Amino acid sequence: MILLALSGSARSNGVLNAGYFCFQAMLQAYDAIYQKRKPILAVQAIAAGVVQSLFVFVPFLAFQAYGYLNICLIGNSYEPRPWCKAKIPLLYGFIQSHYWGVGFLRYFQAKQLPNFLLASPILSLAVCSIVHYVSILYRKFPLSSMHKEIIYAAEMKSMGTNEGSDDMWISNSKLSSKSTGGDHMVRQRKQERRNGAQSSQDIKSMGRTLPDGMQGESSIMVLPFILHLAFMTFTAFFVMHVQVATRFLSVSPPIYWFASYVLASPSSYKKWGYLIWVYFVTYILLGSLLFSNFYPFT
Structure with a gap:
């Protein structure tokens, strides 16, 4: 979570x-x-999700607050900058729009056609990957099986978290047992782990009863990655300088x-x-040759 939060301090899309x-x-x-x-568990899960999401937003909001404080409130300029008067004053958004010409359809100009051609391979890959996985999810998940897949994904997520905490607990118990004689507690915990392993087998057997399409690449767990990529692709094509789409989208797993x-x-x-292999190579x-020699290649 900390690393995801730090990504927001480096790039706004974090x-x-x-x-x-x-x-x-x-x-x-x-x-x-x-x-x-x-x-009550649902309320706790939603509350935890809200706190974690806010934690991701903190670095980005802190940067905006720092800029507003130094430029709009205690700046030396007699005339405040236009973005200071906005309902939601965003420093980075103003710089992109005012100085770089970033905005919806503002890059759709005839002279920018070479940049669109430069970005066309990665945009094509992104669109094809979105269509591919959306079509799989649409075919494999009728409403009757969607419920099973959500439950299965939630249970597996919970089981993974519990097993990780058990490993840490036993490691700590082994260290403390040397000085406190906690062998009995360690043995008891191992027995609980064996019982937990049986529960894990039950969940895995439930997974085997699911249709083949509800596992692997067609699992519902790929959905947030697809939504993330779809939003970034739309932004790269319609809003941003399209030539930076390659490095902008290259972090997306789909x-x-x-x-x-x-x-x-x-x-x-x-x-x-x-063709994909040739493009990547x-x-x-x-790109390494041109970029290192200060030529425009992204």
């Missing part, structure tokens, strides 16, 4: 990482209400999932897989 905590909270709340029948899917697919996709080699 605040989008709060969506992963929101998705996790919704899964846990759904499981608490419909499976465990404990609304692009590489889809590329590996194409490369590993039967011969019908072999040509497209070859060419971008690395040509």
Whole structure:
């Protein structure tokens, strides 16, 4: 969580990482209400998700507050900057719009066509990956199986968290048992872990009863990644300087999932897989050469 929060201090789009905590909270709340029948657990999950999301926003908001304090409140200029009078004063947004020409459809000019061509490979990969995974989720998840998948994902998430805490507890117990004679407590905890392992097997067996499409790449757990990529792709194409789309979207896992899917697919996709491979290698080699010599290549 700390690393995701720090990403917001470096780039404004880092605040989008709060969506992963929101998705996790919704899964846990759904499981608490419909499976465990404990609304209080749902409230706790939502509250934890809100706190975690706010934590991700803190570095970004702190930077905006710092700029507003130094420029708008205690600045030496007699005439305050236009963004200081805005209902929501955002320093970074004003700089992008006023000095860089960033805005919805503002980059759609004939002279920018080469930049759109430069960004077309990564944008095409992003769009294809979004369409691919959305179509899989749409086909594999009728309403009847969506409930099972949400419960399964929430239970597996909870089981992973509990097992991690058990490992830490036993490690600490082993250290303390040397001086306090806590061998009995360690043995008791191991027995509890064996019981927990049985519960884990039950959950895994439940997973085996799910349709094949509800596991792996078609799991509901890929949904936040697809939504994240869709928002970033829309922003890169319609709002930003489109030529930076390559480095902007290169951090998104679905692009590489889809590329590996194409490369590993039967011969019908072999040509497209070859083109993807050539693009990746060419971008690395040509980009390193041009960028290190101060040529515009992103």
